[in-house]
Amino acid sequence: MRMRTTSGSVTRRRGIIALVISLLAVMFVWTPTASAHGTIVSPATRAYQCWQTWGSHHTDPAMQQQDPMCYQAFQANADTMWNWMSALRDGLGGAFQAKTPDGQLCSNALSRNNALNTPGQWKTSNVGSSFSMHLYDQASHGADYFKVYVSKTGFDPTTQRLGWGNLDLITTTGRYAPAKDITFNVQTNGSYRGRHIVFTIWQASHADQTYMWCSDVNFG
Known part of the structure; x- marks a missing residue:
């Protein structure tokens, strides 16, 4: 026997479907905001440089030759x-070296970003012995501090994966108030020449979230 569908039940079903669609729409709108963070845009980190250069034409076959x-x-x-702003890990408690294996520094030990650890001819930014760092933070988290390292003389980022023993700690900053743009100066001893990696740790202020990046530079 076929059940007759009343107009009231149809209306209720339509209402439920509309509610589900509304909830899904809210989730879709808010998810990108919740995952928005930041990165060092100058000197550009590896993921940011690739997105900035090729994001609008990432299927261009010229990339294979021009930027391997x-x-x-x-x-x-x-x-x-696409998620250059989300290279974070939670709850490290300051144990950066103990919880980040050698060879995985540029990816912040995130397996999805492992390609960033690959040695090679990454595009470089030209810097001097004193240079400025610029963090762009979409969510304005602020910073407990930044730690900035430079790869040691003799380390070759075109053939070697970066490890903790390959780094010189150059500066540890103080706190920064929440802002979308944070800039600070880094002063080296002037002994670096040619291609190096600037390795940065950002300890965000809103939670125990740690970001680590590699920026490829050329010291003039």
């Missing part, structure tokens, strides 16, 4: 570049 390191990163996981 970005090409291999896009091939490995394009989400690494």
